[in-house]
Amino acid sequence: MKVTSILGYGKGEVSLNLTAMIDVVFILITFFMLIFRSIGQENYKLSLPTGCPAAVIPEQQDDSGVTVSVFRPTQASETAGQAAPVVYAVRREIFDPTSEAYRDQPGDLVADMADQIARQVGRRSDDLVHLRADKDMTYGQVQQVLLALSRARVKTVQLAAYREQSSPPSEGSSP
Amino acid sequence: MNAPANTLRSLTGRRRGRTPLRLAIVPMIDIVFLLLVFFLVTASFRGQEGFLPAELPRRVEASLAELEPLEVRLACQPQGGTLVQIGGDAAFLVGRQPGESFDILGVRLVEVLASQGRTTRDPVKLIPEAGTKWEQVVQAYDVLWRRGLSNVIFAIVEE
Numbered sequence: 001m002k003v004t005s006i007l008g009y010g011k012g013e014v015s016l017n018l019t020a021m022i023d024v025v026f027i028l029i030t031f032f033m034l035i036f037r038s039i040g041q042e043n044y045k046l047s048l049p050t051g052c053p054a055a056v057i058p059e060q061q062d063d064s065g066v067t068v069s070v071f072r073p074t075q076a077s078e079t080a081g082q083a084a085p086v087v088y089a090v091r092r093e094i095f096d097p098t099s100e101a102y103r104d105q106p107g108d109l110v111a112d113m114a115d116q117i118a119r120q121v122g123r124r125s126d127d128l129v130h131l132r133a134d135k136d137m138t139y140g141q142v143q144q145v146l147l148a149l150s151r152a153r154v155k156t157v158q159l160a161a162y163r164e165q166s167s168p169p170s171e172g173s174s175p
Numbered sequence: 176m177n178a179p180a181n182t183l184r185s186l187t188g189r190r191r192g193r194t195p196l197r198l199a200i201v202p203m204i205d206i207v208f209l210l211l212v213f214f215l216v217t218a219s220f221r222g223q224e225g226f227l228p229a230e231l232p233r234r235v236e237a238s239l240a241e242l243e244p245l246e247v248r249l250a251c252q253p254q255g256g257t258l259v260q261i262g263g264d265a266a267f268l269v270g271r272q273p274g275e276s277f278d279i280l281g282v283r284l285v286e287v288l289a290s291q292g293r294t295t296r297d298p299v300k301l302i303p304e305a306g307t308k309w310e311q312v313v314q315a316y317d318v319l320w321r322r323g324l325s326n327v328i329f330a331i332v333e334e
Contacts, residue, residue, distance in 0.1 A: 018200050025207045032214055048224060049310035051276060052317035055225025070309075130226065133309050139249075140305030140334040142312075147331065150231050158226035161313050165276070 044089060046071035046134040052161035066120045067091060068113075068149070070133035070142050086141045090116040110144055114151035121154060132160040227313065227320055229327065244298035244328055245287065247280075249315055251307045259315070261287045270311060277311075281318045295323035302330040 046069065072084035088095040088109070095113055096102070102109045121127045129149060133142045149157060248266075250258040256271035259280055264287060269277050288294070299319060303312045319327050 049313040054317045054320045057225045135310035137309040139303040139307045157229045
């Protein structure tokens with residue numbers, strides 16, 4: 001690249017060494033890709049309870065684990081003046097208590113959840129289930145899952161929670 | 176007739192000229208930066224989740240020697256906080272202020288266990304009201320677990 005001075009005396013040459021910059025950029029990309037842990041399990045947007053020092057952080061993520069989630073869908077909660085309905089999810093299958101099927105027969109909700117849980121747990125060697133419920137859910141709402149778990153004869157449940165008192169910066173999707 | 180400077184190598188093998196090979200670095204840098212910005216913008220971070228182990232009660236035949244579980248009742252208060260009652264003792268308020276921990280529950284629980292001659296292996300029944308926030312239930316369970324109480328039963332309550 002040639003730069004001519006204002007007065008036109010002489011011609012200076014300015015060069016930009018891009019190789020080093022490319023190296024740094026690739027290193028940065030590699031760094032971010034290595035430190036990120038993509039979350040393979042179901043990852044609905046919810047805020048877990050905080051302030052539980054006894055919660056154990058697993059060393060390795062169990063992507064094939066059975067996760068049951070209790071939360072309010074984000075889009076529904078944005079509707080003004082309306083309390084969003086609570087939704088249950090067994091892995092990727094959603095159970096909406098306000099749907100037509102369960103509005104008429106609310107008792108079927110627990111039964112269907114139990115069937116789905118039993119089916120998912122049957123594919124594993126252990127009967128471990130992770131329960132991820134939003135911290136603002138009431139016990140009465142989460143209780144439906146406990147009933148379903150009991151009905152599915154699941155004995156070992158792990159309640160998801162954060163160890164620290166303060167809430168983490170954001171929840172949700174994997175990188 | 177003069178051959179142009181960038182003629183290909185002649186059949187005799189003599190180099191007449193050299194085709195300069197150039198690597199277009201600038202578009203590559205653009206793509207790399209685009210990728211970097213894409214990953215930084217689309218990534219969202221989640222705190223590392225911990226898990227509190229729990230076991231749901233098994234259906235066993237009640238034996239005469241089975242100890243009645245110690246009841247721990249939780250009730251959400253409209254003015255804030257959770258009212259906790261251990262056994263038949265007087266209830267006390269916990270978590271009135273944001274960030275206030277449930278540790279006082281652990282202290283009172285140890286006192287009640289000692290007074291009733293119970294051990295940490297004895298059953299404890301957690302009875303939250305239907306309207307109690309799940310976070311408070313989990314925090315109470317966390318306190319029980321930290322005190323070594325692993326035989327905790329979650330009661331099913333009327334809504």
